[in-house]
Amino acid sequence: MHSEEVVYNGKIRLELKKNLIISLLVGVFIGGTIVLSGYAINGLKFPILSTLIFFPVIGAAFIAILPKEKEELIKFSALVISIFELILSLPLYLSFDKTTSQMQFREEYLWIPQWGIKYSLGVDGISVLFVLLSSLLTVLCVTVSWREIDKKIKEFYASILLTHTAMIGVFMSLDIFLFYIFWEAMLIPMYLIVGIWGGPRRIYSAIKFFIYTFVGSLFMLVGILVLFFYTGSSDILHLMRIHYPYKMQLWLFWAFFAAFAVKVPMWPLHTWLPDAHTEAPTAGSVILAGILIKMGAYGFLRFNLPMFPEATVNMKPFMMILSVIAIIYGALICLIQKDLKRLIAYSSVSHMGFVTLGIFALNQQGIQGGILQMLNHGVVTGALFLCVGMLYERAHTRLIAHYGGVATVMPAYSAFFMTFTLASLGLPGTNGFIGEFLILLGAFKAWKLMSVLAATALIIGAAYMLWLYQRVFFEKTNPEFLRHIHGYGDLNSREILTLLPLALAVVWIGFYPNALLGFMDVSVKELINHIVHIGAIR
């Protein structure tokens, strides 16, 4: 017992030192970044998007050549790389022009000249925030895995960085083939993260995740080929401006639907999600819930809505019904979950149902709410998975019944978890409220009954989250739990620094949502105009 304590104290001292070095380096990086962002702002055509995409790849390669035994060095370099990536992405936030719906930070090079396929990148108000969110969550994924991952460390951090590259690539691509490549590329590191570092049923879950999404993407590939051969262009912006025959729109709508609905996931294609989330390591769950499943909803906004507007308008009732089923179904099933991670995973089904409900309400409030809710969900569910990971590290169990009275032992942790719980159940003052309110209002304008049904999730959501909180944090402290947390106490500084940015984001968006709504305002307006305009031609 005594020696254990010594080791533990040593660890603390080591961590303190590390924190000092980190903060020093961060200071240096911020200085460098101000210079870099100065370049970007001054319009010197600094290729910021490509830098964001390739920097983690280089970082991953760097990590790969480090010697395996130097674990601290590997973790440390992963952290520095991800922090640098986050700082690099800040110019996107600072010098983004909110008054235009045009793509910004454009980069375009011919890639396969024979076919006119281009390496074309750009972000607009709909996609830019996801790049930022992804950069933020990647940093937190690195810090939360510090102790959790103890095998194949090198490969793990390289996978995390590569996943990040692929994900932001999806949000930035303006060429369908480039989009498809990033879309599929992301599967590989993600498959590895679940399959290698996951829980006991990791192989089953990883394969299920892979096959589900891969089958969905095949339909999209066919759709992409059809688009390409029909128009002879692979430029997304160009493809948006073309008016396709209605029947073709309908078929293509379903082809893309298959890929996106699996990713979101929409009911009834959701059953890969609880398994994958539950078995994935904490960082994997955070990436899955935080960014990966947003790509589906983003796909709807980038492809289905602008390219197939008539089909979208006609499919609106169907999509809204599916969304409402997901909302209620996901919420109800949460009531009886016995596994912490599985409960949060199913709550994702419910929350993503809100997102698609908002998007297919096809009005400003619905879509803005939908996008905001995606960001919120990334922040809140990401944070909840981080929290669960921290608890798992201490007690090595995910079963709710093994906990109880955690609030007495870990007050700071409980406060963080409460903040995210409240955001998850949509309490005013948190970001969850703004998203849900806008979505429900938009849906109410579009179809009252669906909005009313979806609003029942306000009640069920409160019931399952508060019940979860009660069983884990309140009442008498479970002796089983006390026995397990030897050596650990409340959150350490690394963990607090991991959760703090997300908690601040929850309150910041809750009180000042315009900071984010302003980004998407013009782009969403343009999107709706586009749908109405093309829809009217018919």
Place this chain on the structure above:
Amino acid sequence: MEKFYGLILVFPLFGFLFNILVGRFIKHRWVSLVGTFSILASLILSLFAIAEVFSGKTIEYNIYIWIVSDDLKVSFGYLIDHLTAVMLFVVCFVGWLIHVYSVGYMYSDPGYARYFAYLNLFVFSMLMLVMSNNLLMLYFGWEAVGLCSYFLIGFWYQKKSASDAAKKAFIVNRIGDFGFALGIFLLFVNVYALNYTEIFQKIPELQGKTISILGLHVDLITTLALLLFCGAVGKSAQIPLYVWLPDAMEGPTPVSALIHAATMVTAGVFMVSRLNPLYNLSETALAVVATVGALTSFYAATIGSVQRDIKRIIAYSTISQIGYMFLGCGFAAYGAGVFHLYTHAFFKALLFLCAGSVMHAMAGELDIYKMGGLRKRMPITYITFFIAALTISGIPGLSGFFSKDEILWYAFASEKPYGKYLWFLGTLTATLTAFYTFRVLFLAFHGKFRGPEKIYTHIHESPPIMTIPLVVLALGSVVVGYFSVPHFLEPVVGEPVVSVPHEQERFVMLVSTIAAFAGVFIAWYMYILKPKVPEILASKFSGVYKVLWNKYYVDELYYWLFVKPTVWLADRFIERFTDIKIIEGIVNGVPNLIYRVGSWARNLQTGFLQQYAIFMIVGVIIFILLIVSL
């Protein structure tokens, strides 16, 4: 000057942040200083605001724009008019006294800083609720006070009963808020505004419009008013959503006084009064408000008459008194409703704090049958409780009499056909009110001590930090009735229509006075003069007694009607049947099928890569041709 009134909100928020972040690490003295002075600062500043309102001004100021999306534009702003002024006074003054009382009551609790943090957060939320100038911010405050209530009911979270009660309170309130939120949506899509001033301008245009609900055409304004009233039913604990309030007594007693008696639970009355231009346009909605109020008032009083837990009796009494307030609102006498809210805040907070003082002395004992004879040991608590009991019973000259009489008079004088019935029910309730309050008084403070001798010797009067607030509130209970709130509020809520001559007001007064004294007399007869009577009655009418003692079995009924079926649906139907059997069955079945087809098609697998590539290309081309040809 008007922009400085935003500070009324800032002080308690600061108190919350300070105590939640650093309170754990500093001395109790600093915690209590910050906790109480933040409220005192708000109180002083709001007195300035009230003075401005008295001089005839209305203060409105937008701090910043909160949400903008398309036609929705909501600001964070406040409106201080006559109605808000009354609420500001109640929240800040009573709130401050209860903070002071808490310094003594909670001193030895390990969660002292957390307690003050939550209490400050509550005051912040409540002030936001009453000061908001738009419906969405009202909703913000509305849910935020619910959250604080959740935190404070579950303050002693190690107790299962406390954490259960907290959860129940939040969820039941959410059910009401569900209707409230829908009401906000429906209002917005019709008037495209959430600011009160704009709403009230546009509401008259909605008259005569209908809305189709499942094929039925219903009056739009009635639907709106009733949806919003759902929120009030939840928050103000009326039938059928009152079930959370008695359980909420698991929280510390000053919390029950502040949140579950004086302020939060009366938010529903405030909301209905605030939206009076809407309610005035719907006869049906007003009738529902009045009926729900009167029924709840009577119903809760019957339960309260047989309970033994001192705090629960007062809780049922709160439900019953809020019923009175809604009764007043339902006859468009919002002024009378708010008047009762205002007097009730004083005497009900006093009742709770006295109960707290008793518990403090008796190591947390709640059962009035284990008390008795406390008046000799705790004279200040006894006298103040006695004053509160007289006030709530409606003895002439005290504040409760004025406000209750005002409500009963408007019910009686109303031209509505149901007016007289509801007046009768209200008067009957007045008797019950006097009865159960004096039952507590006689059982707890008179007669002989019925608990163990050891405890009796320890019983002592509470320290001055607790008794001074009691005395101040007692004085308040006596005098606040002489300030005529209904008259003051006329510019905001108007005056109800009276259809009978004013001379009959004397008759109404006389009847309610008789009713009150009758209640006191029955309690005196049963618990002082003939202490055997209650037992005889209980055994004679054992059926009735059992139903009342078990609170009409409503908790059990709700459990079997709502909780059980939902869990069954989630477990059996959704998870085990749909998710595992059907969806997973198909998902896992398809690969099996493919495998079988695959073993049949194994002869196609030659191992030549070129052949696979040809198959793939042919397949994809066929698919593309198929789609392009459409």
